[in-house]
Amino acid sequence: MKKLLKKSLALSLAMVMVLSLGACAKDTEESTGGGSTETKVETTAGGEETTPEPVAEEKDYSEHYTYSYASIQITESTDYNSPDDAMTQYWEQKYNFDWDIISISSDKWDSTVNTWAYAEDLPDVTIFDYKHPQMMDWVDQGLVFKFPKGWQERWPNVARVQEYGGLQLAFEDITGDTYFLARPNYANNLPCTPGINPTNMMVYIRKDWAEAVGIEIKDYYTIDEIMEYARRVKEQDPGHVGKDLVPMGLSSGNCYNVFVSTCSTYTSNNYYLYRDGSDFKWGLADPETLEGLKLWRQAFDEGLLNKEFYSYSGSEDVEDFYVRGVSGLMWYQGGARYQQDVANRMKDNLGLNYDDVVKQIFITANDGTYHSAPRGNFWGVIMFNPDIPIEKWERYMDMLDESCSEEGQILIRMGFEGVDWEMKDGEMVSLLEAGKDARSKYPSIYPVYHQLCMLSDDFVLINPNYPKEYRDLTIKMYKLKEELGKNGGCPPIDYDIYLYSSDATAALSFEYDKDFANIVVNKGDVETEWKAWLDSWAYLMDPVLAELKANIK
Amino acid sequence: MAKDKAGKPKPTFKKTLKEIVRFRGVYFIMLPAIVWYILFSYVPMAGLSLAFKTYKAKLGIWGSPFTGLKHFEKLFKDPRFFDAVLRTLKINGGRLILTFPFAIILALLLNELRMGKFKKVLQVTFTFPHFLSWVIIASIITNVLSYDGLVNSAIELMGGEYVNFIGNSKLFVPLVYITEVWKGAGWSSIIYMAAIAGIDQEQFEAADIDGASRWDKMWRITLPSILPTITIMFILAAGNVMTKGFDQVFNMDNAAVHKVSQTLDMYIYNVTFNAKKTDFGYSTAISMFRSVVNLTFLVIANTITKKLGGNGLMGGGD
Numbered sequence: 033m034k035k036l037l038k039k040s041l042a043l044s045l046a047m048v049m050v051l052s053l054g055a056c057a058k059d060t061e062e063s064t065g066g067g068s069t070e071t072k073v074e075t076t077a078g079g080e081e082t083t084p085e086p087v088a089e090e091k092d093y094s095e096h097y098t099y100s101y102a103s104i105q106i107t108e109s110t111d112y113n114s115p116d117d118a119m120t121q122y123w124e125q126k127y128n129f130d131w132d133i134i135s136i137s138s139d140k141w142d143s144t145v146n147t148w149a150y151a152e153d154l155p156d157v158t159i160f161d162y163k164h165p166q167m168m169d170w171v172d173q174g175l176v177f178k179f180p181k182g183w184q185e186r187w188p189n190v191a192r193v194q195e196y197g198g199l200q201l202a203f204e205d206i207t208g209d210t211y212f213l214a215r216p217n218y219a220n221n222l223p224c225t226p227g228i229n230p231t232n233m234m235v236y237i238r239k240d241w242a243e244a245v246g247i248e249i250k251d252y253y254t255i256d257e258i259m260e261y262a263r264r265v266k267e268q269d270p271g272h273v274g275k276d277l278v279p280m281g282l283s284s285g286n287c288y289n290v291f292v293s294t295c296s297t298y299t300s301n302n303y304y305l306y307r308d309g310s311d312f313k314w315g316l317a318d319p320e321t322l323e324g325l326k327l328w329r330q331a332f333d334e335g336l337l338n339k340e341f342y343s344y345s346g347s348e349d350v351e352d353f354y355v356r357g358v359s360g361l362m363w364y365q366g367g368a369r370y371q372q373d374v375a376n377r378m379k380d381n382l383g384l385n386y387d388d389v390v391k392q393i394f395i396t397a398n399d400g401t402y403h404s405a406p407r408g409n410f411w412g413v414i415m416f417n418p419d420i421p422i423e424k425w426e427r428y429m430d431m432l433d434e435s436c437s438e439e440g441q442i443l444i445r446m447g448f449e450g451v452d453w454e455m456k457d458g459e460m461v462s463l464l465e466a467g468k469d470a471r472s473k474y475p476s477i478y479p480v481y482h483q484l485c486m487l488s489d490d491f492v493l494i495n496p497n498y499p500k501e502y503r504d505l506t507i508k509m510y511k512l513k514e515e516l517g518k519n520g521g522c523p524p525i526d527y528d529i530y531l532y533s534s535d536a537t538a539a540l541s542f543e544y545d546k547d548f549a550n551i552v553v554n555k556g557d558v559e560t561e562w563k564a565w566l567d568s569w570a571y572l573m574d575p576v577l578a579e580l581k582a583n584i585k
Numbered sequence: 586m587a588k589d590k591a592g593k594p595k596p597t598f599k600k601t602l603k604e605i606v607r608f609r610g611v612y613f614i615m616l617p618a619i620v621w622y623i624l625f626s627y628v629p630m631a632g633l634s635l636a637f638k639t640y641k642a643k644l645g646i647w648g649s650p651f652t653g654l655k656h657f658e659k660l661f662k663d664p665r666f667f668d669a670v671l672r673t674l675k676i677n678g679g680r681l682i683l684t685f686p687f688a689i690i691l692a693l694l695l696n697e698l699r700m701g702k703f704k705k706v707l708q709v710t711f712t713f714p715h716f717l718s719w720v721i722i723a724s725i726i727t728n729v730l731s732y733d734g735l736v737n738s739a740i741e742l743m744g745g746e747y748v749n750f751i752g753n754s755k756l757f758v759p760l761v762y763i764t765e766v767w768k769g770a771g772w773s774s775i776i777y778m779a780a781i782a783g784i785d786q787e788q789f790e791a792a793d794i795d796g797a798s799r800w801d802k803m804w805r806i807t808l809p810s811i812l813p814t815i816t817i818m819f820i821l822a823a824g825n826v827m828t829k830g831f832d833q834v835f836n837m838d839n840a841a842v843h844k845v846s847q848t849l850d851m852y853i854y855n856v857t858f859n860a861k862k863t864d865f866g867y868s869t870a871i872s873m874f875r876s877v878v879n880l881t882f883l884v885i886a887n888t889i890t891k892k893l894g895g896n897g898l899m900g901g902g903d
Contacts, residue, residue, distance in 0.1 A: 143858035150642045150863065165862035173642050276733070284840040339732045340752050342840035538862035539659075541855060549840030553752055571664065 093128040097424050100155035102145070103412075105479040106135035112476045118448065119474035119481060127431050131480065142166075149175045154417040157428065159483070160212070162199065162413045164531050165538035171211050177416035177425065179210035187429045189436035193219065193486050197410040202527040213432070214410035217489040222409075223510045227524035230404040230513040232489065232506075233289065234366030236353060236374060237261065239391040241360055244270035249391055251512060254398045255294050255327055258361070262336040265360040273358045279336045281352035281359025283344035287328055287337065287552075288545035289363055293405065295324035295397045297521055300405035301544060305529050305580065312529075312580040314573055315405075316544065317566050320397070325562055329552045342549050357382040366392060366509060367492050368502035369469070376467055392505060394513060402516035406525040411487060435484040444481045445491045446470055453496070462497045469497040528584045536575045636870040649866075656870035666871070669852035670827075670878075676758055676834075676848060677826045684762050685822055687770040689815060692777030693803055708778075711771025722764060723836035727751055730760075752841030761833060773818070780814040781807055816895045824883030827875045849875055 112120055112131045124130055134155055136144045141161050148154045149170050160167075170176045184191035190213065194200040197214035204210055217229070224230065235258070239249055245264035253261070262279035269277055282290055293299045298306045298315025306313055315321065331337050338344065338352075353362035354377040364370060375386030396402045414432075416425055434440045446453045446460060447470035453462050464473060471477040482488055493503055514522060551561040596604075605612050631646070636656055638649040660666055691711060698704040714722070729735045730750035737747050750756055788806050797805070822829075831850035838846040847855075849871070857868040883898075891897040 140858075146858065146863045150640070150865065152642055163861050169862050175642055339747070340749070340841075342752055343727055343731060538860065538864070541860040543843075543855075543859070546840040546843045550843045553841040554754060554844070568664065571662065 091427075091430065093126075093427060095128070095423070097129040097427065098132050099129055099157055099424075099428060100132040100134060101157045101480065102134040102136055102148075102155040103159040103479055103483075104136045104138040104141050106133055107475065107478065108135060110475045110478075112480055114476065117474050117476045119444075119470070120476035122443070122448075123431060123481065127427055129427070133480070152418075154415070156417050156420050156424070158415055158417075159215075159412045160415055162212075162214070162410070165533045167203075167212065167413075168533045169538075171207060174418060176211050177418045177420055180422075181209075183210065183429070186426075187433040189433045189440075190429065190485060193436045197408070198525070198527070199408045199410050199413070202531055206531060212413040212415040213485060214408070214413050215483060215485055215487050216409050217411060217487045218409055219486065219490045221490045221493040223493075223507045224514045228514050228517075228522055229407045229409050229525070230402070230510065230517060230522050231407060232366045232510075233363060234392050234394055234509065235290065235361055236364055237361045237391050237393055238265075238271065238389055240389045241265055241270040242391065244268070250393065251509065252394045252396055252402070252516070254396050254400065255291065255324075256398050258290075258393075258395050259327070259331060259334075259336065262331070262360055263334065266334075266336060271357070276356070276358045277360075278338045278352050278358055279360040280331060280338075281349045281362050282337060282341060283349040284342045284549040285545040286349060286363040287331075287341060288548055290395060291328035291331065292321055292324035292544075292548060294395045294403060295327070296320035297403045297523065298405055299324075299403075299544065300407075301542060303405045303407070303525070303530065304542075305576070306523075307526065307529070307584075310581065312577045312584070314577065320403075322559060322562050323397075325548055325551065326558050328548065329558050332552050342546075342553060354378050355381045357384070366394075366506060367489060368495070368498035368506050369488065369492050371502040371505070372467060372469075372498050392509070394509060396516055397521075400516065401519055401521040402513050403521040404513065404517060406523050406530075408525050408530070412483070414485065432485045435481065436486050441486060441491055444470070444477060444484070445488065445495055446497065447473060460496050464497060469495070529580065532580060532584065534576075534579055536572070536579055539572055540576065542569075633869060633873050633876075635866050636873045638866050640865040652866065656864075656867045657874075659867060660870055660874065665847070666849075666852060669847055669849045672845070672847060673827055673849040676761065677829045679758065680762060680765060680829060681819075681822055681826060684765045684769070685819065687766045688773035689777055689811075691770050692774040692781060692811075693807060695774065695778065696781050696807065697799060697803065708771070711774065713771070714768045715772035717768065719768075719832040719836040722768060723833075726760070726764060726837065751839065754842050754845045757837070757842040757845050761830065761837065764837070765830070765833065776818065777811055777814060780811040784810040813896055816890050817898060820883060820886045820890060820898055823886035824879050826882050827879045 111117070112133045113124065114120060120131075132155075142163070145154075145158055145160050146166070148158065152175065154176070167176075184194075193216055194213060196219050197216035199214040200210060200212065203212075217232075222229070237258075242249060242261055245261070245268050247257075247261045247264065265271075266277065266279045271277070280287075280290070288299075296315060296318050297320075298304050298313075298318070299321060304315045306315060332341075338349070341349075349359070350362045350364055352359035353364075354374050357378075364374065371386070371392060374390065378384045378386050378390065394402065416428075435444060442449075442460075446462070447464070449455075452464055452470055452473065453460050455461070462469075464470070471482055492498065493507060495503070516522075547565060551558060551565065554561070635646055635649065637651060637653060638646070639652050639655075640646070641649045644650075695704060695708060695711075698707070717725075727734075731737070732747050732749070736750070740746070740748060750760070784807065788810075789802055792802050792806060827849055831848070831854070834846050834848055834851060835854070838851070853868055853871050853875075856871070857863060857865075887897045
């Protein structure tokens with residue numbers, strides 16, 4: 033009897049185990065994720081299955097990690113582990129880590145990261161200003177972390193964000209693997225057609241001065257019109273600035289943007305080659321480039337620029353506008369946050385009301401076409417030390433995944449619900465003081481959480497911390513740029529060209545702004561000097577153009 | 586027994602070893618300097634082999650694949666390289682001729698001062714700029730010479746017209762020399778002052794008895810006495826002709842003078858750090874070329890000095 037009972041019990045247990053395994057197997061078949069996420073299949077009242085929602089598994093974060101993180105824009109005085117900073121405490125406590133923040137000087141960004149990579153001494157996390165031949169070399173030499181296959185399923189928010197960026201997927205097409213994460217500027221809120229990504233840089237002019245000298249206030253001007261504005265400002269000095277007046281407060285780099293890049297599309301330091309039928313061309317050799325260069329010389333000769341514009345360093349040229357108040361225009365970032373930033377600075381430094389005295393505009397070529405070199409939807413990529421322990425990397429990815437979720441974005445951009453913002457009539461309402469945003473309240477946000485994976489440009493278009501009129505203006509300007517750039521002025525990025533790498537392309541290194549400023553300042557004939565400059569690069573550029581023609585169909 | 590040109594017996598290895606043991610205390614003091622030279626000057630020379638390789642970080646310098654003269658072929662095809670070499674020779678050759686004598690003149694003049702305190706104040710004043718970095722000096726120069734700087738304001742006050750000092754290609758090289766003298770002459774003069782201090786005073790006393798003027802003493806005693814020091818300093822400077830002044834030029838560079846400021850070191854910096862891909866093999870090849878040219882100049886200067894009856898770097902003139 034006892035034996036029979038034992039046998040029955042064993043049989044029952046065996047059946048339970050078999051049934052359980054069967055149930056598990058069914059769950060697995062329905063699951064879309066792998067790794068550490070499970071999938072919960074929900075059934076609606078109508079009996080239809082809804083999209084599976086990934087449910088985070090309880091993860092073991094008991095081991096404390098310190099992440100070395102290297103980036104430019106670090107504020108040296110900020111304690112990114114401050115116990116008084118609720119934002120960093122939220123992330124650090126949740127994922128049980130602290131930061132070892134390493135500041136990279138922006139003018140030594142490439143050289144610093146290069147040195148680390150080749151010395152096999154990269155920090156755990158490094159932000160790199162993407163250069164394709166360089167990245168290919170690191171990948172070939174195994175100097176950057178290779179993502180495990182199928183990471184996209186484990187961190188779906190990060191994977192989704194990479195689709196916006198485009199670069200990482202295009203790179204994966206070449207190498208078959210993931211080695212970095214691009215940081216996209218825009219997700220769902222970019223007002224332009226997907227693929228069209230005009231620069232967010234804008235020109236700020238003094239509205240009060242323009243009115244005083246009889247210049248009509250508009251959203252955009254041709255380059256001749258803006259030079260006429262500068263000319264009248266110089267002649268009439270509406271701000272009574274005197275001898276310090278600088279009609280166009282532009283450094284060499286920004287002169288290049290305003291004169292050359294306004295007239296000619298393929299003139300960016302990152303993108304200067306393009307297809308022309310079956311041929312490939314160098315944008316700097318286009319006649320439109322010469323036209324811009326001539327206008328630059330004209331502005332210099334007429335005294336519209338700072339006499340020694342080439343000696344501006346750092347942000348001195350924009351400070352002439354919003355700190356010293358002696359400049360008639362500046363070239364600066366255009367988003368709502370930057371408008372707010374300029375407004376704050378003008379109030380603090382000059383006691384001026386931004387809305388009364390400043391107009392944000394952009395400049396077109398004289399035929400009315402807006403030019404912007406093709407840009408990928410990203411700025412900077414995240415790469416990891418190739419020897420980072422996998423558990424440590426996975427936890428970082430967990431954090432990135434949360435930061436890329438809708439809730440994560442709201443937290444980083446807006447702060448804490450009920451403290452920094454609240455919902456009112458279905459809309460987010462800021463509880464912060466006017467003119468302030470989450471990053472001014474929590475210093476650790478910038479640049480670490482602010483740019484953890486997704487950049488702020490997208491959310492800023494809907495961020496109620498910034499005045500609606502600034503956000504609307506940004507959207508309007510993007511739409512106008514796309515509209516005016518339709519005739520080839522604002523083309524999408526061609527990844528075949530952007531990601532073409534060879535010894536010939538790797539040897540190219542330009543300082544367009546410096547070389548062109550040199551032509552402008554030294555009094556030779558502009559066209560002759562420009563041609564001589566093109567000839568001096570022909571031995572490097574000709575093989576590249578020939579290679580592109582032979583290898584890209 | 587083998588004898589040298591002076592007729593003295595040539596030292597044998599055994600004898601040298603014996604001397605080292607005998608004066609071991611002195612040689613022991615020299616040891617840190619020898620170790621330093623081996624570690625930081627001779628061991629890194631092995632890295633020059635990279636000029637013939639394609640650097641692979643994981644394989645290290647020794648394990649990286651050999652590529653022969655590929656980097657040199659690329660280098661000698663680059664017109665910018667030749668421009669940079671010629672420019673460097675021009676700027677630093679001029680520097681050698683024009684700025685080198687200033688430290689000697691300063692030392693001679695300071696030596697003639699009789700007021701001890703005033704002499705010290707002047708010495709400190711002339712030496713101080715040496716301790717400022719070129720970053721600071723370049724920003725001082727920019728502020729002083731810019732269109733709204735001290736000098737142009739003074740010119741304007743006197744009714745003159747604005748002079749473009751910092752953006753004028755023709756003034757760039759003279760500015761390099763002037764700032765070099767301002768920063769370095771005081772410091773370099775210390776060596777000559779030390780050499781002057783070592784001159785036997787009896788020569789001056791004898792000259793006084795003979796009724797020599799101060800000019801005669803300076804010209805016929807002081808200067809000839811420090812000539813060996815001047816010679817050595819000149820030979821060393823000649824051996825530095827391709828490398829001198831990178832941080833100075835780098836900090837004084839701006840877009841307006843970009844064409845005349847691209848020396849060989851600036852070229853190396855650009856191809857190493859501003860290229861789309863860092864190629865350490867190529868950069869090393871350029872550095873190697875630079876070192877060979879430096880060595881050639883050093884040997885030439887040394888040989889000429891010896892031919893002219895001087896001692897040269899290793900002593901023992903013909």
